[in-house]
Amino acid sequence: MTRTLKHVVLLLIVFIWVLPFVALVTTSLRSETASKTSGFWTAFTPTELGHRFGTHDKGETQPFVTMSGNIFERLNKDRDSFIIEGDVESILFKGRLPDPDNPGKTKLLRQLIYAGETMDVRDGKFVFQTNGDFTWTFPEASAPKPKNLVTFINQDPVFGTDAYVEVLFENKNVTNALISSFIVTIPATIIPITIAAFAAYAFAWMRFPGRDWLFVLVVSLMVVPTQLAFLPVLQGFSGIASWATSLNAWMTDCEATKTCQVASKSFASLWVTHTAFGLPLAIYLLRNYIVGLPKELLESARIDGASHLQIFTKLIIPLSVPALASFGIFQFLWVWNDLIVALYIGSADSADLVFPIRLQKQLGTFKDQLHLLNASAVISIIVPVIVFLAMQRYFIRGLLAGSVKGG
């Protein structure tokens, strides 16, 4: 009984967590109109959607008595994908008629016209069938202006990868941003892990004066919010950059080509910032893990004459893989998803923008084109998912190991 209940609750939680992702993926595969006018849950069943269909093109001025055509053909004329298929439900008819209640005034008539019914369009008789065939008959040959009619179609589900093609191939910025994100994220994950592993070993197994106080200081740095430090950090980078610029001018012949300027905001500044702000947590996590390794093991190594460096590389690192991997995932996800540090500290060159900034820019550009934004969002999720799945077994072990003392 309790077991069934547990399963139901688990399933419910999984459902709640997966639902937004399903919505995202579904919407990214739908057409622009469909995603804007109806919810994603309607994507799998026939749905009634409004379309505006024009009877003929402006240029066609040949007089006719009867025009016959097909609504679907007209609607799909300029479409390569998301072909509209289904049944024509109704057409919204609007026109002004004399108002019987208020003599001298007119009244707007709005009425849904169904298949087979006759409606008066520009003084011609317009009749359509469910399959989209229509005829437009005039008493004598005439050349009316084209008329756009709001047509409600019970539309069959249709999916396409247009949004992905547009995002990935037509708009080169997204692939570019993916590469930039990797350039930022990989060093910004590896550098802090390396430094933190050394520091954690020192805090755990080396004796030096003030060790505990220093460790408390490092841990307390975790509470410093990144946002608070933007201005001083930026000032620091600008100081370093101007120093590097003069060094560059002194050491190379860059003046001739006007390339002396060293940018203060670059990938390197992002690496340094992410490393600095990632270190306190990394040191804390790794130190707690390393301190729990069996003491006897290290002591016997030392008796055998191993130096600190040897102990570190031969014993500590192989034994700490779970903790290293778990922090690696943390740091990777944090840097990959980071927007604000990249915005303030990273290069503003459009070629160097990282993925979250690109996504935010699409919000500005395409806030109306949800399907494109959704496609980019799905792409941005894929990388962290792969990293997580590849390292999750370490992740769980590492989390437990870091928190519980003892081996």
Place this chain on the structure above:
Amino acid sequence: MNYKFGAVASALAVAATMYANPALAEVCDTPTALGDLGKFDGETITIMGSMEGNDEEMLTNAVSCFEKATGAVVKYSGSRDFAALIVADLRSNNAPNIAIFPQPGLAADMAKEGHLTPLGQASADWMTENYGAGSSWAALGTYANADGKEDFYGFAYKMDLKSLVWYSPEQFEDNGYEIPDTMEGLLALSDQMVEDGNTPWCIGVESGNATGWTATDWMEDLMLRTTTPENYDRWVSNDLPFNSPEVVNAMEVYGQFSRNDDYVAGGASSVATTFFGDAPKGLFSSPASCMMHRQASFIPSFFPKKGEEVANGEADFFYFPPYESADLGNPVLGAGTLWTMTKDSPATRAFFEYLKEASAHEVWMGQGSFLTAHKGANLDAYATPALRKQGEILSNATTFRFDASDLMPGAIGAGAFWSEMTAFANGQDTKKTADNIQSAWDAIK
């Protein structure tokens, strides 16, 4: 390490330029020829602004003609968070060469902190001479520096006309509506639409951390239509307090439009949460969810087909009319982006010379969503008849006033005015809204 990536980036940039090249040749081919600006081979100019998407593309095209003429390299980076980023960059010594301020308020603040380089009296005189209503434009770019000395900092380039009502001619034809030329007529038409079961207006004021600015535009347009231009100027400088009867009256008139559930698509409560760029889409949905949309000249970029509607007749606009009874002439509200020098260099100075060229204006006129007060620019360069028509509204105006919220101090014009108008949209009382803005202003005096 950094250099290598820089090289990759510039290789990509070169590739991108090569793709774009055939179109560029035509873009730079303007009716008025470009004068000599000097040679700045390899010099880099960095520009920061808030323009993204279509506008960014057009900006890049416009500056590419400067690059072609001088050999300099112009790098533009646009972000919707410009207002926050530029302050951090200026205060931390990371200034770009040029910053494009959408609001004079923030530019004035930065000038006061000493982050802007004056463009010189000669430029101010040039602007007075060569721009329509030139002295007002020069005044718009003149701020006090840290010592209180006034200087010319902001070069207005790319202007917007605000007093426009957008509609779909097809909808008007289907419903048998006529374009009104008085405010009384506009209100009667709105009532007629309600009676017919249509919804007259689409209004949306949501805009991220700038939410509320659409509402301030409405207010300003209505101020110009309910009281004298002199009172408008006094309002801008707060000689006429926010809670004075004139201002409260304008706010109440705005409330007649925006707080009327029958008037607004989605109901009055949707105004605060509708993205301003999504609001006009109601004109084109099937079936249309509203009949009219009051917004500045830039808005077609947000239409479903990115403004193609204006060219093919699916969308049109008319002048937001004045009250016949008020006899205040034809007032027009507008705004412009201000280009300021944040880091001096010879190439940057040449760039400001470029902005004085008629050709620099024509480049963008030909691409769309750009209006200019430059008298030397050839009107034939406007991309569409619609833009020309807007140019005519600009010149037929008996009164021209700048966007008031842009002229007010940043804390009001880009702060309390926005947020309180959003609260107003959410149902806050008129009197309380006016009082709150006034007390925010009193606090910074």
